[in-house]
Amino acid sequence: MTENAFGKVEVGVFPSILTETYADETTQPFWDAAAEDRLVAPRCTTCGTFRVPPSPFCFECQQQAVEWVELPGTGTVFTFTVVRHPLHPDLGPACPYVSGVVELDGTQGAGARMIVNFVDCDPATLAIGDPVEIVWEHFESGMSTPRFRPINTGR
């Protein structure tokens, strides 16, 4: 653990560099739920397509109306990279860290993926397709950072 411009930095955990949501009405419900450790996503009321990040139009049917649906907060690793070279010296203590794309259970997949830091994982053994679950870091500002960690399936 090191303390620097990014706050407390520990290996494997990319420090939250944004601690405010800059939300609008399209995204605020996401952060309201996140503050309560719940993962929600907007689903098109016309065609049922999820879109994450929340956006103003459905990319399948162009409608705007949505209903907010609570998701299980689990998913699978779609792809990832192990970042070994820090892009800023103060990020050095976080390296190596693993970041990539997660496909969320309860959604159609593409169009509702999240890009996240995978934590509590062994970079040498993490694999595409591994099941993962969400863990939240909360800030007083109303921002929460979602990260995902492997689910111990007893492999």
Add this chain to the structure above:
Amino acid sequence: MSLRESAAIVGLGATPYYRRGESYPQTELEMAGKAILSALDDAGLGASDLDGFAIYSSSCDPAEVASVLGVPEVRFAAGLTSGGGGCAGALGLAAAAIDAGMATCVVTLMTLQQRSRRLGGSAVDGVLTYAMMSDSGSSPYGGGGGLPPSAAFTANSGLLSPGHSFSLLAKRHMHLYGTRREHFAEVCISTRENAIRRPTALRKQPLTLDEYFDARMISDPLCLFDYTMESDGAIAVITVAAERAKDLRQPPVHILSSAHGGTGKWGPAIFRYFQAPADEFASSGHRPIAKRIYDMAGVGPGDVDVALLYDHFSPMVIMQLEDYGFAPIGEGGPFVAEGNIRWPHGSLPVNTHGGNLSEAYIIGMTHVREAVEQLRGVAVNQVEGAEIALVTGGPAGLPVSGTLLRR
């Protein structure tokens, strides 16, 4: 109706290539001027003939260049949106302007001086800005508008740079198709072999497989040698109507076909949300472009004699080989391992100039230059009898682009 063979590249000019920052104290404007005047002179033309700018990645401000070089009248000034993915497509933009009668003599160029800024560095620079500013609630972008609401869904992911983005595509390609680091290495090594013979190349020491595997891992599975270098320099090409090209100094290089764009769902995804459909995710995003340029030209992959493929990251060469139909989808790795992209004896010599990986990275314009030199028959690593060259820009956020050129 199409722009097929309506225009031709008739002039080529460039400054020397430099390692990042070493072109100082020349400015980007000065280097742009040198490359443009050199390209005009190569064609037997002058600044008084120039009337159009067809650019990409905001390479220059045509207003400034025109006033500095004394261009009498600007009749066309347009650029493709986004970044380096538009490189090859800017040639199509030039041809379109000429075909439409909007301009007669059009320059496409890139000029790059990275003493105080770095390509792909915006996200990196933004990291500390975020960290410093977000506590106070003020916006790094000024104007009181704050960050876009989407920023909060990406900023804390740890994915910051182009290398991080492309490593995700590479990892997925390896997972789906069994592509291996040895395949990436072959791209790097064959490209280096081509660079070694060229006086213009910035990396001329041989690269061995052992050195490749000993190199520092940056963003696994991409190591140091899988990344392009950072360079300075300027390159310009002049395009005129095919009819006019006959009377100029150099043998014309015809713009056979050109396209830019890509699948809508690819969008800006490659740098932001990664929402591309699963069957296209582990690709270069070039499949729609390939179809359009082959259709427009009336040729196929088997007609291409030399391919200048945008190589900011080595795995993207393998994916483009698939997407342009030189290898079946998923078999780009074995295709390079069999020696197919080697000059001079491979079935499809690729990046005979040493590419972005080993010659210089002028955001793709070195590829355009090499295509022109190959088709003029004056390339250092000449492909014997080359008649058709493919040059590409990207993968990147849309547009990506491709252009077929004919001797």
